[in-house]
Amino acid sequence: MEGPLSVVLRFSHPVEMIASVLVGMGFGFALERAGFGTARNLAAVFYGRDFRVLRVMFTAIVTAMVGVYFLDLAGPVPLSTLGILDTFPAAQAVGGFLVGAGFIVGGYCPGTSLVGAVSGKLDALLFIGGLLVGTLVYTLGADTFAPLADAGGRGRVLLHEWLRLPSGVVVFAVALLAVGAFWAVGRIERWVNRRAAPAGQGPQGVPAGAAAAERRAP
Amino acid sequence: MEQRPYWNPYKAGFLLGLVLLGSFVLTGRGLGASGSFKHVVAAGLHAVSPTWTEENVSVGRFFADPSRASMDDWIVWLTAGTLLGGAVAVVTARRFKAETVMGPRADRRWRWVLAGAGGALAGFGAQLARGCTSGQALTGGAQLALGSWLFMLCVFGGAYALAWFVRRQWI
Numbered sequence: 001m002e003g004p005l006s007v008v009l010r011f012s013h014p015v016e017m018i019a020s021v022l023v024g025m026g027f028g029f030a031l032e033r034a035g036f037g038t039a040r041n042l043a044a045v046f047y048g049r050d051f052r053v054l055r056v057m058f059t060a061i062v063t064a065m066v067g068v069y070f071l072d073l074a075g076p077v078p079l080s081t082l083g084i085l086d087t088f089p090a091a092q093a094v095g096g097f098l099v100g101a102g103f104i105v106g107g108y109c110p111g112t113s114l115v116g117a118v119s120g121k122l123d124a125l126l127f128i129g130g131l132l133v134g135t136l137v138y139t140l141g142a143d144t145f146a147p148l149a150d151a152g153g154r155g156r157v158l159l160h161e162w163l164r165l166p167s168g169v170v171v172f173a174v175a176l177l178a179v180g181a182f183w184a185v186g187r188i189e190r191w192v193n194r195r196a197a198p199a200g201q202g203p204q205g206v207p208a209g210a211a212a213a214e215r216r217a218p
Numbered sequence: 219m220e221q222r223p224y225w226n227p228y229k230a231g232f233l234l235g236l237v238l239l240g241s242f243v244l245t246g247r248g249l250g251a252s253g254s255f256k257h258v259v260a261a262g263l264h265a266v267s268p269t270w271t272e273e274n275v276s277v278g279r280f281f282a283d284p285s286r287a288s289m290d291d292w293i294v295w296l297t298a299g300t301l302l303g304g305a306v307a308v309v310t311a312r313r314f315k316a317e318t319v320m321g322p323r324a325d326r327r328w329r330w331v332l333a334g335a336g337g338a339l340a341g342f343g344a345q346l347a348r349g350c351t352s353g354q355a356l357t358g359g360a361q362l363a364l365g366s367w368l369f370m371l372c373v374f375g376g377a378y379a380l381a382w383f384v385r386r387q388w389i
Contacts, residue, residue, distance in 0.1 A: 004246035011245075013286075019244045020292040024299020025306070026237035027249050027352070032307030034230035039319040041224075043388040046381040052227045057356065059231025060238060064360035067239035082246050085349065085358040087365030092354070095347025096369035099340045100376025105384055106336015107319065109351040110344055111251035113337065114297065115304035120316040123333040130337020135252070135259045137338070138345035142276035149346055159362040170362060196389075 003081035028115055037119035039107025046104050048192040051185035058178040069171045084158070090151040106130060222311040238360055247292060248357025252344035254297035261289055276345065321388040332387060 002008070006016050034056045035041040044050035071077040103109050106127045108116055113131065116124025138145060160170035224230070238249055260277035263270070272281045280288040308314050320329040344350040347369055349358070355373060358366020 004243060006245045013290075016245060017290070017292060017295045020247075020295040021299040021302070023237060023241040023244065023249070024296035024301075025303030026240065026299075027234070027296070028300035028303030028305075029307040030230060030234040030237055030303075031300075032304045032311070032313075033225045034227065034234065035224040037304065037308060037313070040321075040388075043321075046377050047385070047389050049389070055227035056231040056234060057359075059228050060235035060356060061359040063232050063235025064238040064242070064356075065362065067235070068242055068360055069362075071243070077243055077246075079361070082242055082361065083248070084361050085354065085363045085366055087363065087368075088348065089365060089368060092347045092365040092369040093372050095343040095345075096354070096372025097376035098343025099347065099350055099369075100343075100373035100378075101380050102336040102338070102340025102343060103351075103373065104336070104377040104380050105339060105387075106333045107387075108333075108336070109251075109340060110255065111249070111300065111350065111352040114251060114300050115308075116319075118301055118305040118314075119308045120314045122316065122318045123320070123329060126330055126333040127337035127340075130334040130339075131252070131255050131341035131344075132259060132337075133334075134338035134341025134343075135255045135345055136263075138342050139256070139259055139263065139274060139276050142274055145346060146275050149348075154365075157364040159364055159367060162364050167362070174362070 002076060002078055004077060007081065027111070028118075031112060031115045032119065036112040037115040037124075038121060039116065039123060042109075042112060043104065043107055048188050049196065051189055054185055055182060058181060062175050062178045065171055065174060069167055072167070079158075084156050087154045087157045088150065088152065089154070091149045094148065102130075102134075221313045234356075235360070238356060245292065248353065248360070249296070250293050250349060250353035250357065251297060251300065252341070252350040252353060253291075253293035255341060256345060257289055257291060257294050264288065321386065323389075324387045329387060332384065 005011070006019065011019065031037070035052055036056070041050065041052055045053040068077075068079070068082070072079045099109060106123075108124055108127045110131055113124045113127045117128055158167075160167045163170060225233075241248055256277060257280065260271060260280050263274075263277070264272070264281065272278050280291070318326055318329055320326065340350065344353075347354055349369070351373060354366045355370040359370055
């Protein structure tokens with residue numbers, strides 16, 4: 001039998017929920033150690049000063065992507081047994097723009113605001129309050145927003161299906177794109193920080209430790 | 219005692235990727251956060267008006283199974299874990315600090331207003347897009363879901379487009 005362990009081993013509801021708690025703990029721990037518990041480290045990416053957010057996200061995506069597609073090709077966990085997100089182009093474009101706007105205006109996204117809150121950040125708590133208000137507004141007007149939310153729904157479309165390429169080629173291309181991006185953002189950071197800070201001082205808004213860790217990074 | 223340094227971003231990303239991969243292998247699902255806010259709002263609305271909430275196109279399905287509480291859902295448990303795991307990481311790194319995070323030129327009251335306003339924008343946007351940075355960008359990105367990559371490009375596009383206007387908050 002193939003598929004995720006919850007299917008193969010027929011997890012009961014409580015066992016599945018405990019598995020989710022454990023996954024969540026790993027998620028929260030990794031976000032905190034990545035430096036995502038404070039808006040200072042998150043907003044810096046949008047001013048070219050510290051691309052930590054991009055490095056962490058792309059490394060995580062490539063790591064999980066290689067694993068998912070390996071397990072699919074090798075057989076134990078076929079992609080068809082995973083919950084895959086459907087494509088709704090209009091909703092994802094407009095919603096993405098709003099999440100991005102909320103990110104730079106408020107300093108967090110939903111996941112990082114949780115870690116910010118347990119890190120003691122008052123602004124993260126206020127962001128969570130805002131999240132609840134925004135979610136409430138959407139839910140109250142759900143009938144009004146449904147046409148936009150469902151517009152052009154295309155079901156499950158994967159990037160390699162859309163490009164009509166073998167999955168391995170797209171996995172390799174995305175990994176290559178990530179490595180190229182890591183190289184490029186390192187150059188942008190050096191250029192921006194040389195301009196932003198007088199010689200001898202660390203870049204503003206970035207903790208000296210984080211900046212030093214960047215320079216040590218391969 | 220001094221706080222522990224953050225992880226190298228590539229190490230943090232690799233371990234975050236392993237958590238996501240582990241989630242796929244364990245339960246077949248990815249990561250997420252905005253879904254839990256949806257559950258909290260739905261439970262609140264249900265307490266006020268059960269019939270209206272059960273017929274709502276966005277949250278009605280949460281109440282389809284009368285034998286189980288609407289909050290007893292994997293995403294809510296995952297968020298409970300996120301808070302717990304984040305708290306363990308903060309405490310063991312000695313990094314807990316009650317403060318308002320803002321740039322050197324920012325006004326504290328404005329920062330509070332904008333933190334709430336940004337949350338509202340992100341909350342609304344995440345409901346419309348059916349997920350946030352973790353549920354769409356990270357999870358769907360690793361699955362190579364077309365719409366999730368579109369979402370991710372728009373998140374970065376939206377934030378970069380507005381960064382200049384709110385620069386006093388951060389730099």
